[in-house]
Amino acid sequence: MNPLSKKKAYHHGDLRSALVQATLQLVALRGPRGFSMTEACRQAGVSATAVYRHFANKEAILAEVARQGFDQLTGDLRLVLDSIESDNYRRRLVETGLAYVAFASSHPAHFQVMFGAGLDKEGHPECQESGETALQILIDEVARAVAGGALPATKASTAITTLWATVHGLAMLDLDGIKSKKQEMLEFDIPACLEAVVHGICS
Amino acid sequence: MNPLSKKKAYHHGDLRSALVQATLQLVALRGPRGFSMTEACRQAGVSATAVYRHFANKEAILAEVARQGFDQLTGDLRLVLDSIESDNYRRRLVETGLAYVAFASSHPAHFQVMFGAGLDKEGHPECQESGETALQILIDEVARAVAGGALPATKASTAITTLWATVHGLAMLDLDGIKSKKQEMLEFDIPACLEAVVHGICS
DNA sequence: CGCATGATGTTAATGTCGTCAACATAGACT
DNA sequence: AGTCTATGTTGACGACATTAACATCATGCG
Numbered sequence: 001m002n003p004l005s006k007k008k009a010y011h012h013g014d015l016r017s018a019l020v021q022a023t024l025q026l027v028a029l030r031g032p033r034g035f036s037m038t039e040a041c042r043q044a045g046v047s048a049t050a051v052y053r054h055f056a057n058k059e060a061i062l063a064e065v066a067r068q069g070f071d072q073l074t075g076d077l078r079l080v081l082d083s084i085e086s087d088n089y090r091r092r093l094v095e096t097g098l099a100y101v102a103f104a105s106s107h108p109a110h111f112q113v114m115f116g117a118g119l120d121k122e123g124h125p126e127c128q129e130s131g132e133t134a135l136q137i138l139i140d141e142v143a144r145a146v147a148g149g150a151l152p153a154t155k156a157s158t159a160i161t162t163l164w165a166t167v168h169g170l171a172m173l174d175l176d177g178i179k180s181k182k183q184e185m186l187e188f189d190i191p192a193c194l195e196a197v198v199h200g201i202c203s
Numbered sequence: 204m205n206p207l208s209k210k211k212a213y214h215h216g217d218l219r220s221a222l223v224q225a226t227l228q229l230v231a232l233r234g235p236r237g238f239s240m241t242e243a244c245r246q247a248g249v250s251a252t253a254v255y256r257h258f259a260n261k262e263a264i265l266a267e268v269a270r271q272g273f274d275q276l277t278g279d280l281r282l283v284l285d286s287i288e289s290d291n292y293r294r295r296l297v298e299t300g301l302a303y304v305a306f307a308s309s310h311p312a313h314f315q316v317m318f319g320a321g322l323d324k325e326g327h328p329e330c331q332e333s334g335e336t337a338l339q340i341l342i343d344e345v346a347r348a349v350a351g352g353a354l355p356a357t358k359a360s361t362a363i364t365t366l367w368a369t370v371h372g373l374a375m376l377d378l379d380g381i382k383s384k385k386q387e388m389l390e391f392d393i394p395a396c397l398e399a400v401v402h403g404i405c406s
Numbered sequence: 407c408g409c410a411t412g413a414t415g416t417t418a419a420t421g422t423c424g425t426c427a428a429c430a431t432a433g434a435c436t
Numbered sequence: 437a438g439t440c441t442a443t444g445t446t447g448a449c450g451a452c453a454t455t456a457a458c459a460t461c462a463t464g465c466g
Binding site: 031032033112115116117118120121122128155157158159161162164165166167168169170172173179180187188189190192193196197198199200201203 | 234235236315318319320321323324325331358360361362364365367368369370371372373375376382383390391392393395396399400401402403404406
């Protein structure tokens, strides 16, 4: 069945993806609070209860959006890291952070759902797993720096926490900054911030 | 009129505070998503629409909670800074960060509403103002470090952004960590993180 | 080929919620 | 006492999340 030829097919064809798409649009437009299943269904041209054939409840659709976001983030981080010489440890850490912030900046709706929607990750194992996979990249990267002698092993744990916290905080400030004028007074030299933090944890 | 003596007074006596209290309890219990005005009113022993005599809408009550949170945070930060010698610049920066994380940890509901509820601060000037007052403490502290020669003036802006992002990220990780077991594998040596960051931005 | 079956959508119904309008009460000021 | 205003209440409405019962279609089995 070709979904392009039929205008009013009883079955949608790919409702699941369409609903995820609609969710992203709505979150981008009205924030995670403003999103409603009913409206997502309307946007997909489908009845308000059709969503339950694909998602158990509202949380589940948000969890799926978050999961896709984590997967994409993982891909972005891997792509960046693959393009850097493997022995330039500090640069790898800085670029990892930059890629994280860049992801948040270019996929704000995803990022908001991933972190700002109060999702109970415990109840959505595949979402949690995707999140942990992304985090693991940072952990591995720090381990690589330790193995290469760029970072004392005793500081590894602190380094992970510090880097993670900083990039996460930078991403939030970046997103908020889009809305708030006051914050634009602060120049957001994100590379400089990350250089400073990497320098701080490596020395 | 003594509110303790009357069991069924038609007027509540201090409904506004009671509603704010109830909001905090509900957010602590069910997260910012789970909070409902109706339930807050129930908890305050009052009809579902009584809230509109005190708050324009749902956003407004959350904005008030956030405002009180920012004010308390400002007080906490000032208290800590007042207790430290004025020329120990790095220690002041570290302690400021610690106080920020401590606030988030001991007032999780406030913190979630302040940052994790998708509040439109533009629409609530007094909330926004309280938030900026808290931020200003950090800005002033960095300025003090610059004036004291502990930090080159060219790095002031980067220092503010980095510190803010890091403490904010640490606070989020700390809150998430309460729920997620996986993250507890990472030791959260927050003082060490802040020492590293302060060292990084000051040198 | 023709039908059974499961996957996918629809309509109907229920309870909750946010919000408004109209009405009620009580404490304060004249 | 009598009026005014702040504060609560009831009633109503539309949006929403969710469930149950029914409809349609695609697919594979005979």
